[in-house]
Amino acid sequence: MSDGSLTEVARLTEVAEWYREFVLYTRNVSPLYAELAEGVANDRDVLTLLLELPEQKRQPNLLFAAVRHVAGTPSDYAQFRSILFSRRETVVATMLARRTQTNEPGRCAAVYPLLAALPQPVALLEVGASAGLCLLPDRYAYEYNGVPAGAAQSPLMIPCRVEGVWTHPTTAVEVAWRAGIDVNPLSVTDPDDRRWLETLIWPGQDERVRRLDRALAVARHDPPRVVRGDLNERLADVAAEAPEHATLVVFHTSVLCYLSAADRQRFVEQVRRLGAHWISQEESGVAPSVTADLPELASDEDPMVVLALDGRAVALTAPHGGLIRWLEPADPSAS
Ligand SMILES: C[S@@+](CC[C@H](N)C(=O)[O-])C[C@H]1O[C@@H](n2cnc3c(N)ncnc32)[C@H](O)[C@@H]1O
Numbered sequence: 001m002s003d004g005s006l007t008e009v010a011r012l013t014e015v016a017e018w019y020r021e022f023v024l025y026t027r028n029v030s031p032l033y034a035e036l037a038e039g040v041a042n043d044r045d046v047l048t049l050l051l052e053l054p055e056q057k058r059q060p061n062l063l064f065a066a067v068r069h070v071a072g073t074p075s076d077y078a079q080f081r082s083i084l085f086s087r088r089e090t091v092v093a094t095m096l097a098r099r100t101q102t103n104e105p106g107r108c109a110a111v112y113p114l115l116a117a118l119p120q121p122v123a124l125l126e127v128g129a130s131a132g133l134c135l136l137p138d139r140y141a142y143e144y145n146g147v148p149a150g151a152a153q154s155p156l157m158i159p160c161r162v163e164g165v166w167t168h169p170t171t172a173v174e175v176a177w178r179a180g181i182d183v184n185p186l187s188v189t190d191p192d193d194r195r196w197l198e199t200l201i202w203p204g205q206d207e208r209v210r211r212l213d214r215a216l217a218v219a220r221h222d223p224p225r226v227v228r229g230d231l232n233e234r235l236a237d238v239a240a241e242a243p244e245h246a247t248l249v250v251f252h253t254s255v256l257c258y259l260s261a262a263d264r265q266r267f268v269e270q271v272r273r274l275g276a277h278w279i280s281q282e283e284s285g286v287a288p289s290v291t292a293d294l295p296e297l298a299s300d301e302d303p304m305v306v307l308a309l310d311g312r313a314v315a316l317t318a319p320h321g322g323l324i325r326w327l328e329p330a331d332p333s334a335s
Contacts, residue, residue, distance in 0.1 A: 056258065105156065105211055113167070125178075126178075132219065133188070133212075135179075142159075162324050188219040188220055281308075284304075284306050307324070
C-alpha cells in the first residue's frame, strides 16, 4: 500500500469515527439517525463522497438534513443511500449552500438560572445565534422539576429536570438590550429558513418541532436582531452598543465546535478583555479551559454538554435541553 492510499484510509477512518460518535448522540432519541450514522460509518462509497467535501461539510447532521430537505425523511438506510446517490448533485449543493444552524430554544432553560442570578437588567449578546431564538430567554416559560419560572403567559413552556444542589430562579430575567452575531443569520419570518430549521431537528423528536414552532411564533412578533459576521470580528463593536446601565452577558451554545482551536482561544481572550459575564454551553473538550476535571460519564449514558459561567464549569446539561445536572460547588478549603 502506498503512502497516498494509507492517508486515504486514515481520512476515511476519521470520518467514519465522526459518524460512529453521532450514533452515541442519537441512539436513545432518534433511532433512524442512529441507523443512518451507523450505515454511513460502514459504507466506503458514502465516506468517499464525504471526503470530497470541505471538512465542515462532512457533518452527520448536515448530510442527513440535506437528504431530508431534498426528498423527505427516508424510512431506512437503504432508502437514504438510494436518495443520496440518485440525487447526489442536489444533496451536495444543499450541503454546500446550507450549514448546521440548529436553533434550540430548549437550551435557554439552562442559561436562564444563571442570568437570573446576575444583577438586572441584563444586556444579552449571543454569538453563533442562528435565527436568534436563544436570545429570548425572558419570553419563555420554564418548569424546573415542575416548579414554574420565567414568562408565565408565554406560548412556549420549556420543562427541565434538575439534579444536584441549586437555587431555583426567583428573580425574573429583565432584558434591556439584546443582539446576536452569526456568519449566516437565519430569518424567523423566511419560509425556507424556517423549513431548514425544522429539517435540522432529528426524526422522532416531535416535541422539539413543537417547541421550535412556538419559539418562532414568539420571535415573529419582535424578531431578535442578529448581525451578520464572524464572531471574533464583530464581538467588540456589537458589545460596544450595549447600554452601560445593564449587565453585559456574552453567551453561546453549541458554537465553539465550529471554530479552529486558535479562533476559540482568540474568542476566549476577547470575552475576558470585554469584562462581560460569559455563559457557555458547549461540548466537553471544545473549550478546555472550562472543562478540565469534569467527572467522567458512564459509557452507556447519553452525552452531556458543559454549562459554564465566567469560565468555570457549573453543570452538565442535555445537548438540546431538558436536563441540568449541577456540579458540586468547588470546595474552597480543598486547594
Ligand atoms: C449549531 S448552531 C447553534 C445556534 C444557537 N446557538 C443554538 O444553540 O440554538 C451554530 C451557529 O453558529 C454559527 N457560527 C459558526 N461559526 C461562526 C463564526 N465563526 N462566527 C459567527 N457565527 C458562527 C453558525 O452559523 C450557526 O448558526
